[in-house]
Amino acid sequence: MLIWSEVSWIPNKHYSGIYGLMKLVLTKTLPANLERVIVLDTDITFATDIAELWAVFHKFKGQQVLGLVENQSDWYLGNLWKNHRPWPALGRGYNTGVILLLLDKLRKMKWEQMWRLTAERELMGMLSTSLADQDIFNAVIKQNPFLVYQLPCFWNVQLSDHTRSEQCYRDVSDLKLQKQLSELDEDDLCYEFRRERFTVHRTHLYFLHYEYEPVSDNTDVTLVAQLSMDRLQMLEAICKHWEGPISLALYLSDAEAQQFLRYAQGSEVLMSRHNVAYHIVYKEGQFYPVNLLRNVAMKHVGTPYMFLSDIDFLPMYGLYEYLRYHVWTKGHAPTNFAKWRTATTPYRVEWEADFEPYVVVRRDCPEYDRRFVGFGWNKVAHIMELDAQEYEFIVLPNAYMIHMPHAPSFDITKFRSNKQYRICLKTLKEEFQQDMSRRYGFAALKYLTAENNS
Template sequence: QPCRLFEIRRFLCPRLASVTFMTSENQARLFGEYGRSLLLSPCLSETPEARVLERAVLESRVREMEEENRQIRLQLNQLQGTAGQPADGGNYGNAAWGASADTGPEDVENTAEERANHTECPRSPTVLKCELIHVACVCAGHNASRDVVTLVKSILFHRRNPLHFHFITDAVANQILSSLFQSWMVPSVQVSFYDADELKSEVSWIPNKHYSGIYGLMKLTLTKALPSDLTKVIVLDTDITFATDIAELWAIFRKFTDKQVIGLVENQSDWYLGNLWKNHKPWPALGRGFNTGVILLYLERLRRIGWEQMWRLTAERELMSMLSTSLADQDIFNAFIKQNPVLVHQLPCFWNVQLSDHTRSEQCYTEVSDLKVIHWNSPKKLRVKNKHVEFFRNLYLTFLEYDGNLLRRELFGCPSQATSESVRLQGALEELDEDDQCYDFRRERITVHRVHLYFLQYEYTPAGDDTDVTLVAQLSMDRLQMLEAICKHWEGPISLALYMSDAEAQQFLRYAQASEVLKNRKNVGYHIVYKEGQFYPVNLVRNVALRNANTPYVFLADVDFLPMYGLYDYLRKSVVQLDMAHTKKALVVPAFETLRYRLSFPKSKAELLSMLDMGTLYTFRYHVWTKGHAPTNYAKWRTATTPYKVEWEADFEPYVVVKRDCPEYDQRFVGFGWNKVSHIMELDAQEYDLMVLPNAFMIHMPHAPSFDISKFRSSPGYRYCLQTLKEEFHQDLSRKYGAAALKYLTAQRNI
């Protein structure tokens, strides 16, 4: 508490994040319109209104702290001798709060000066301005990969130092996280991955009852898994949320004595006391034991004392009587510490406030503003019981739905090592002419969107005959209602790219988890492309779905179409019948539409033709864009019994089945217009034969027009730029495919 006397001097800079942790809980709501601006802003906000609000909030906070400090002074006058105690509640059996064996000469000098000026409250150790902080996590599977993103956001939000994340992953998490960080492009952040499969043999011999499985034991292997020249690392569970700068935790390494190698917070439940239920027999621990959700590992010293051999001997000895671990690595860490208590540095409890049902976490803090790290270590996660759980949940949800693009900020004053990709993008950006009328369109083409692959659980077993087909489509939030119907019509694998904000992605997650249809389908890959910029990057989103299809063939569709029942099996047979493995073919699935929101879906071609004759169905875009599908030759299709070839014509944009290695969509086309047309042109330029399937069909379901088509219809500038991009595409096609591509330019001029 004495340290609060000096907090006011440090409060006003350099960031207002601490404003969110006020003493009054009703001021801690983080999602108000102005509250969000305060949460995101640096010392000075951009708008006068925000500055006025900041000033009011700061003045209120200052007055509040002055009164609090006045009360503290009164207490200090009454309680002699208490002023010399450290602000974190004690030294926890460790070295004194001042200089330790790892403190450099400069730190010793600063510490002495502090003691001379403020003997009652020496300042906590700090890190150098641009010191690199290392963080390690074990992450396996789809769900953990999703959880770790929220952890990373909370760290990035508060951080002022360069970071190096070390992820021990399985193949799934490696694919997801490597793609995410590569597309996130956060300055001053390095990421390394380590194969968990190579470490399994180190811990697979340990029987473990914990729900984390074998991955819950991986933290024991970090001295071996991480680089040998890495001296220190902060180890975190994926269900952690930071409420402060992680540099404060990193600085505690400087307080370790010569012998201390592990920093841990005391366990806040009675688990290791063995009194939770009758015949409860936990592993041995020192008192209440320690929780391993947050660990400071002094790797260099651990290697020096032979950590790998020591924890193995401890585990072997205890397993003779315990038979298995109940809390995975935590049991072994605690048994080791029980035998070697001098090696542990006990961290203040606010560095790991544990929110499981049997904890005494409320005793760890008096105000929520004291919190540093929140640990959702109950299997029930956000549904845990705690008197402040609403505050904790709001804090967690803030980072869960926080726009990750805002975290791409440079660290002021710290050199950032530019990647080859960032250099390329900067060069491309500098080449653009800001006076160009179509500058915004051109800039969109080089925008890098964050991509989170396999946002939900995904399981796919390849078909043995190499004929499998994946339905590929893209969508945004306003088409979400189509997913259940598509899953009912198509039983094969699906690859979907969803263009959403961080908050919308969480809405989608809740929607999918509540849907009986969607949660029972594991062969659907959902890939989030996060929103950025003013246009819908439709072809970029399509390409994400296309690249992540796992079958030899793909059905390139749109999400507002329902395929006929049985189309999946029919397409697989057609792949064989038309020898697609050895020829370049694009199989055309004829498209129809209905204007009715409620439709008795046709069960056969004959039933569809009857509905077509009655006017219940129409050929797709017959009324507004006949050219888009006219070359399909619907008149011939009515009586066709075998596949027939059609020729490319200008503006043809059918839905096709092709090999997965087909050309990608051209990403210069954004929003509305020519996104599919350009793709079919390139297929034709590569001499794909367009073959119409006689017994296949798909039906477009009605919906409100998209925002982009409205812009196209209302903006002459939009239409001008689309025409400009068309002409440039034709020129690029001619350069790429030579004289054979001249027909496209000729056809365009004849329109």
């Protein structure tokens, strides 16, 4: 009730009533240590990863503390009907269905006093608000335009009465996606494979609480892996074997995400670890997007190095410390096991066809190629790209992982039983190699030669 009293004195004609004014008091209602927040109306539907919107905070400059999209109707221009008299606004005004707020700076600017004085002044003539908080936000911005960072219109496509949002459609990422899909041939027998790389997956980053304290010597390494619901049983074992930071991408349905939450909350091992980042990629499409998952996990690594692993591989005890204190060049790969068994110092190996080691690389390494989904060539293509970019493969003695037995995945079963699946994988491999030739020229010739000889 105390918070309500902060805005209950404002007459509001909008159907939202007092609730439509609560955004004005977020600097007071949210925790004092919360520096920034994205505020969304409940009727907002996202067609992309909200992390992309969060990244816009980094574009704010100077005294910009509000990220808003321009209003997509003529409401604030006052020309919708005769005698229409809107609240003051800068041009077309701004829509508050999506707001980026820098709370810490707003508090320092005495935001509460700023909006309250503005509202009191305008209500002397306007008597009430028509669009709740939006009217007051716009009146404040009219007097203080430096407060606003204008977001691109596609972050808040407005479908209300009198909308002119069609002028923004060419920039909507979802419609860009439709254009890309329209360029694919639906009669192509591999159409379903090709369209998967354009699928937009909802993603929930840092699904559970995450903390990471960087080490000062720039040697830290994060274990990176991806998994689905049927591999959850590996998490506790990996956490016991690897004490360093971990970045995991989990491919789950909405219901499975809740099951995972209950599983994690019931595990003493998982709850005791705050340096494990769980990123949920929600299920969409018919293939397991293995390389998309790897890219999501890689993208949110905070250490200088990444150990690119798979969930079925259990690191030896002490591997984290061993990798941290070893001298790194650009990569690492286990190969030539006869030599490895007796080696006492690191040694270099050359790339070979179908080479797919588990490697430690710097976090700025190339992403995995999203055209490879399900089973086959998803790691092979990545290692080939590393080799093309002149990464060196260094084998470490006294370091190993154990491949834990498991039932065949659904995708490998499809690969084995479906001839068309195998044909499409071969086609995608050939197209990838052609792309490699275009990007790396003569240096990529060895990959075609090796493939033909294998």
